[in-house]
Amino acid sequence: MNQQVDIHSETYTFNNRYINRELSILDFHLRVLEQAVDPLHPLLERLNFLLIFSRNLDEFFEIRVAGLLQQLSFSNESRTPDGLTPAEVLAQISHTAHTAIERQYRILNEEILPQLAEEDIRFLRRDELTEEQAAWVKQYFHEQVMPVLTPISLDPAHPFPRLVNKSLNFIVTLEGKDAFGRQINLAVVPAPRSLPRVVRLPDELTNGHDHHVMLSAIIHEHVSDLFPGMTATGCYQFRVTRNADMELDEDVEDLAKALKGELNSRRFGRAVRLEVTQNCPEHIVTYLLNRFRLKPAQLYKVDGPVNLARLISNFNRPHLKYKPFIPAIPAVLQKSENIFEAMKKQDILLHHPFESFAPVITLLHQAACDPQVLAIKQTLYRSGPDSEIVKLLAEAARNGKEVTAVIELRARFDEESNIAVANILQEAGAVVVYGIVGYKTHAKMILVVRREQDKLHRYVHLGTGNYHAGNARMYTDYGLLTTDKALSEDVHKIFQELTGMGKMAKLKKLLHAPFTLHSQLLSFIEDEIKNAGAGKPAHIIIKVNALTEQQLIDALYRASQEGVKIDLIIRSICCLRPQLPGLSDNITVRSIVGRFLEHTRVFYFANSGGEPRVYGSSADWMDRNLFSRVEACFPIEDPVLKKRIIQQGLLNYLEDNQQVWILKGNGEWKRLVADENEQPHMAQQILLDKLSR
Template sequence: MTQIMPVLNSFQHSSTTYINREISLLAFHQRVLAQAKDENHPLLERLNFLIIFSRNLDEFFEIRVAGLMKQIDLNSITTAPDGIPNEVILQQISENAHQAIQDQYDTLNHVLLPQLEEYGVKFIQYNNIQKKHLEWIKNYFFKQVQPVVTPISLDPAHPFPRLVNKSLNFIVTLEGKDAFGRQIELAIVPAPRSLPRIVRLPDELTNGEEHYILLSAIIQQHINDLFPGMTATGCYQFRVTRNADLTLAADVDDLAVALKDELSSRRFGRAVRLEIAHNCPDSINSYLLEQFDLDPQHLYQVDGPVNLTRLIAHFDIPELRFKPFQAVIPKALRNPHKIFEVLSKQDVLLHHPFDSFQPVINLLKEAAKDPNVLAIKQTLYRSGPDSEIVQVLAEAARNGKEVTAIIELRARFDEESNIIVANILQEAGAVVVYGIVGYKTHAKMILIVRREGEKLKRYVHLGTGNYHAGNAKMYTDYGLLSTEPDLCEDVHKIFQELTGMGRMAKSKKMFHAPFTLHAQLLQLIENEIVFAKSGQSARIIIKVNALTEPQLIAALYRASQAGVKIELIIRSICCLRPQIPDLSENITVRSIVGRFLEHTRVYYFQNGGEEKLYCSSADWMGRNLFSRVETCFPIEDKKLKKQIIEFGLLNYLKDNVRAWELDSNEQWQVVRPKKDQAAYIAQQILMEQRTITTTA
């Protein structure tokens, strides 16, 4: 595939016009953390937001901070549009992250855990073990823990061990001599990865309440039993986070084999963060930092478990959860056996999770068993081996259909899962293609070819999100089901491009990266500038997960200066600075953080009154536009276009509860209802709309 390069322009960014992407991403994670403190959310949902923040921060360090540290190690000069040196950004990240983590543990220890105790749910740590627990803990330790734990003394014969990324470990200070008469002062105890990190105490100790003890507390309570004849004078839990990004050469012979080799090294990448108990002595902190080749700014002392993701609930109290919501199936698709008949007559739009993902699965199920269906082609980015879609595709292949799956093996942290999916489909007889080396296949497409009479008819599904039924319950995404001939022909050509390695597909209606999407977006912005300069009303509304691409930001600045009204709904990273006089005073930026993860990508251009509306798999980032295969498809049906504009865009611009707005100083401000203004929650409106439809 030909290397695609962005078109350069004369606009030069600096820190005054371009927000650093790493700082912006960390700010998003802090907006998620803020949900854990929001008393309007049910208690267990607040705990869940706290856990999501932990997961997000883990990945932030594994990928983004690791990338900065690698550049510093290589003495690379920053090429980021903001121009801020990597060392300065790393220091600011450290300051912001330390404050956020302090906030996180304060919220956990002083707000969430005490409130959970009021409902009979308690997490027992080492400092609150009671006398009545001791006998049970002793039995559990000797029967379940001691047989599988491996203490490692630190001496000339036993150097500091290689510890797995994000594993729970203890560093122990010792006095006395071991069985060989050696004076051992330090030891490492890795917590067995095969054991649960949280164990429920028996009812007889808790009066039937749900009390859980942390594995770390059990080990600490019996640390002396791991070193007979010696005395443990201190025991401190710690966890190291490592670089988990994967690097593949462009000339690999077998992508799957190369990926497997890289995955094995991910567990032991360069250390980027050290988390350790808050009461650990400075001498031990310094010792561990030296072992992991880290500076003090990478040390995070925490008052609680070093891995809060392990607090994920083993229990459920309905009144402490969001009120259950049942996604609906659009009326036209409620009879799955007539799905081809319905789609032959009309396009259908699905807005997940408010609309069920089941029609997509039903379409594939019908295709798998329909004798008139000849071929099924699909891209798979994050589906998983247990996915019903994967099983249906395998069934279709066994039924003699021509099944082609474009599987993106490099979907971050799902690489192993995707290799398994590829093997399942290959064994069933499907043709599996791994996409293009150097370009992740991020497009979301299904193409079904069906014989109807003397002709072949195509059916397509195009989406903004992954073919993952679980995500479709938690992420907001759009999916379009259509038989529109030009759209189907475009999808067919893109599949040929991915499997046949031929020339760039010339599309009739769709834009696709890395070829036409970036240029077309610039042109659409330019069109609005022309309308504004001619005195006409001009407006752009963009809803994406991230905005970082410098040329698009520069184009939006030019549009603002020309008088175009620009409203950006950006979930996470936004490198554009809004509300700067004479530059971006006509641009507003908001972020929605609520019950569901906002994931739709929608582009709206007023276009002189002849509105243009697109849905896409692509965010406005350089990687999406130049290093990925992405699709962008027009919504032309007037009813569906109105539906997306009203409920997918304007609805979110009205939100005054779950919205945050970005100011010119790079600060995100919570939006609250004005005096005499009713509370408005966009996601709640969409849920209520589906509830009314279902009960009508």
């Protein structure tokens, strides 16, 4: 029986107060898909959004759908706060995903490819090749493709092969007998990932035109050559998506060793989705479904390449891409070659990607070489073994600095990379720890300890995003460089907490999960409720990637009922329902989807009668961030920087009328269409114009 909650004149059941998490993230992927038809983006960027949608959906099936299927396998019929069972959620996902994928390929075939052809970028079909081009393709197949293919006949001695997650494969129907006189009707040909999925034809065969052939077309045309003496009567692409979530016993003695063992299982997890081309015969489809133990609802027939996420080629067409820009360096850093001297003068705010990530690199570079620096401590969630940050930490360790790296090995899909990072740093002499068992270390912190005139001084970087230079060019994030004594002491204590043992650290300014962050956020909301009740202005602005935590949602509902104005800028998942009469009238929810991935986590509380509270954080408002991760949430106290975040990072986004989607109370996202007389306002472009060079 649903719990009844009487709110003023309206009555809402417990269930219809919330939006389902999985359906909400799927809605975000649909917003990304719509960028592929948005004329605000150049043509090749629209193609890129189509590919991003494919990658997003792959992960959605690998993790979210796989998790729901696992619940079904355990006969779990429990309902989530939105009132849906796993089976009901899966049914809605299936309907939405099938519709979305059909739209994706329609956009590709009816809009993107024809417009690319108008720009003389063409993907030629087999029947469009000239004799000379066909001869070149044949030679390419025999010299570059055939030597690395392994055709596998399907017979009692050759059972159906274990196919890697998301790999491109072909199922081939055959006639005739092989060299051993066997009558074999079916074979599978996996396409190695080392082979490019798009092959550019030589200029001399195209008169310099930008023409390409898909690897699938090349294999299809010459697949009979793989079976001498036999005839291929059909060749059909297919791809299987598998459960890629890893289950790891938290009681393992060696986390890195255990992860290495689990990584291979990800490639061969339980199948959750089958993609085939539309021309695949029904008896072949049925055969594949049975082989992978999938139901018809898990089948997706596509009108094009089944591995669309890899439809990537380097097109030298600047006019079809975003205009390049140079991230700016803050003036205070331009005036001083020594970053330590610059940080002593003032707190420094970095707003990526509009401002450069280089100062973070500079901090580590100078720290690694400076004889006065004694120690460097850093958290690493996603970096990569080839990153400059990892090289600098290794260099610092070799230079005799006390380097401590807290590496989160379990960062999803970066586990193998992070193990490599750990090995590099350990070999250089750094102290490497993997954080706290049962809690992912998601905080973004650097601490540099420097001896100056016989005293130790701390220099700190705190961020909302990962220490990944590539992400810093594509994701919006904030970073704070500071020498504030209380903040620096807090960071020091968190590192002690992560590397040692003992009671919870008592911090002066930082809020940190899983200890104080959640309760303090609730307290801040309650303060706004009290101010509204006293007739004072009350306003909350929250910008995060996701909002799912039920207690915070309920607190925001209470604040709305008491008259607090609440503006939420949520990139992806939002389980709160805004604009419901009597419940959330004073809450608006918007999502910005544009050139850059919105990743900043910023919290604003008006705090009438005092200084506005502005925090940057590594944490989203999700259960996992607040209760199962180590997170850092840091105050912005400098009045100039605080004002800048409020105006540029929050109000600027609330004024966007070009790339914004509005969430309705029924859970539906609608693209905001600006009035004809309204001045266009695109938040990301305004920041590009204002901050970058």
